[in-house]
Amino acid sequence: KIRADHEKALEEAKEKLKKSRDEIQAEIQTEKNKVVQELKKKDSKPLPLVPLPNLIGINSGEPSDPDIREKRNKIKEMMKHAWDNYRQYGWGHNELKPIARKGHSTNIFGNSQMGATIVDALDTLYIMGLHDEFREGQEWIDKNLDFSVNSEVSVFEVNIRFIGGLLAAYYLSGQEVFKIKAVQLAGKLLPAFNTPTGIPWAMVNLKSGVGRNWGWASAGSSILAEFGTLHMEFVHLSYLTGDPVYYNKVMHIRKLLQKMDRPNGLYPNYLNPRTGRWGQHHTSVGGLGDSFYEYLLKAWLMSDKMDTEARKMYDDAIEAIEKHLIRKSNGGLTFIGEWKNGHLERKMGHLTCFAGGMFALGADGSRDDKAGHYLQLGAEIAHTCHESYDRTTLKLGPEAFKFDGGIEAVAVRQNEKYYILRPEVIETYWYMWRFTHDPKYRQWGWEATQAIDKYCRVSGGFSGVKDVYSSSPTYDDVQQSFFLAETLKYLYLLFSNDDLLPLDNWVFNTEAHPLPVLH
Numbered sequence: 001k002i003r004a005d006h007e008k009a010l011e012e013a014k015e016k017l018k019k020s021r022d023e024i025q026a027e028i029q030t031e032k033n034k035v036v037q038e039l040k041k042k043d044s045k046p047l048p049l050v051p052l053p054n055l056i057g058i059n060s061g062e063p064s065d066p067d068i069r070e071k072r073n074k075i076k077e078m079m080k081h082a083w084d085n086y087r088q089y090g091w092g093h094n095e096l097k098p099i100a101r102k103g104h105s106t107n108i109f110g111n112s113q114m115g116a117t118i119v120d121a122l123d124t125l126y127i128m129g130l131h132d133e134f135r136e137g138q139e140w141i142d143k144n145l146d147f148s149v150n151s152e153v154s155v156f157e158v159n160i161r162f163i164g165g166l167l168a169a170y171y172l173s174g175q176e177v178f179k180i181k182a183v184q185l186a187g188k189l190l191p192a193f194n195t196p197t198g199i200p201w202a203m204v205n206l207k208s209g210v211g212r213n214w215g216w217a218s219a220g221s222s223i224l225a226e227f228g229t230l231h232m233e234f235v236h237l238s239y240l241t242g243d244p245v246y247y248n249k250v251m252h253i254r255k256l257l258q259k260m261d262r263p264n265g266l267y268p269n270y271l272n273p274r275t276g277r278w279g280q281h282h283t284s285v286g287g288l289g290d291s292f293y294e295y296l297l298k299a300w301l302m303s304d305k306m307d308t309e310a311r312k313m314y315d316d317a318i319e320a321i322e323k324h325l326i327r328k329s330n331g332g333l334t335f336i337g338e339w340k341n342g343h344l345e346r347k348m349g350h351l352t353c354f355a356g357g358m359f360a361l362g363a364d365g366s367r368d369d370k371a372g373h374y375l376q377l378g379a380e381i382a383h384t385c386h387e388s389y390d391r392t393t394l395k396l397g398p399e400a401f402k403f404d405g406g407i408e409a410v411a412v413r414q415n416e417k418y419y420i421l422r423p424e425v426i427e428t429y430w431y432m433w434r435f436t437h438d439p440k441y442r443q444w445g446w447e448a449t450q451a452i453d454k455y456c457r458v459s460g461g462f463s464g465v466k467d468v469y470s471s472s473p474t475y476d477d478v479q480q481s482f483f484l485a486e487t488l489k490y491l492y493l494l495f496s497n498d499d500l501l502p503l504d505n506w507v508f509n510t511e512a513h514p515l516p517v518l519h
């Protein structure tokens, strides 16, 4: 058979060589056109008509108190400043360098210009009523956002920022283009799940589908917060396409995790996708772990509280976290440390501060009716994180802060003193505000707004700062896309009425993109 195939191929080659150069080129072109047509057919396969979930609370949320209105307008003005400068100097690039006034990108977005800031900012623009800007973004996405690129991207980042951003823009505006793009992109991520265990690779090449893991991760592992932060978006993708493939992928991950032994009931941050074994026994509610816990809770909320399996996993996880990682400092500040090979590191990251909001959000429905306890825990974390801001010169929080000896909520290492426009502390203020209406959360949110405007604003946008303890900080010259997606959105919501995106009907993904509850 091999010989016969070989001879047939030789015959064909001989035939081809008899043709003129032009004829051969024309044939190649015809073949190419056929492939393009096929691809188009595949892409334009219409999505099924599904009933839209209950989209309640897409309104202006305008507060009646003139002082609150003024603060909210200020936040909207900051959004406009961030957007206009990106529009002028970084349009189409992933992010903006506000001082160099040019585009910026990092390896999480691969090597192509995917307009990360546009996609991440869309729903914030919409909520703030910046409709011209929203339309500009939509037009760019329609004409330019193309996923057939030879580029290796982070599966997690693309999921939370792009798929989450596109889905939220679709639900808010009803514009089909966002749904279509989200589904096209999701198809490009699926090859990342082709591993011996079904635990996806951290990165995938959008064109070839080849996946691999970060070189720095323990023993070739995938990261808990990455493969564990796909559920919300993937459930919506299955809902909108009628194709269970997305749902099956994330449920497979869940089932696999359920079967595994957990040291002290804690989930390690690292899991090897080839062997299915844990890597180093490090556990964190901050970087590398954070949104895995968040998505267990939100899976339950997004299912209209039907997904009790997810709720149970969340309850078990936070019980172990409370037992092993949460402590009170000598000065009475509650903090969440990190577990490293059998000992507790008394250090908390800015990223970990999101947990205050998570505890409050999960209070209702908690095991043994400990709602009061978890709301209190949320308030204590909010207080600690506020202290981490208040104890700096710029009144902006450091990346990580310690609780050791006499040190309380202060960064020690020089490389942990930066603030890169992160949202987590403000996110927690907003959730605490929604659940308690204690005015201190608006006050703390306003302090942060003023500090960002004073120390991070430059004429070309907003920049992170390298040292929050220095009175003359230097800039890192990056306007992160999550500043527009999350930080400014949470601030705006903090000064809006609660009937704008009520939490009974919307669940925010980990990049602050609201997705409706699927009743």
Ligand code: DMJ
Pocket: 290, 291, 351, 422, 423, 424, 482, 486, 510, 511, 512
């Ligand atoms: C965001 O991209 C997301 O919130 C993610 O879950 C972790 N943190 C960054 C912003 O700090």
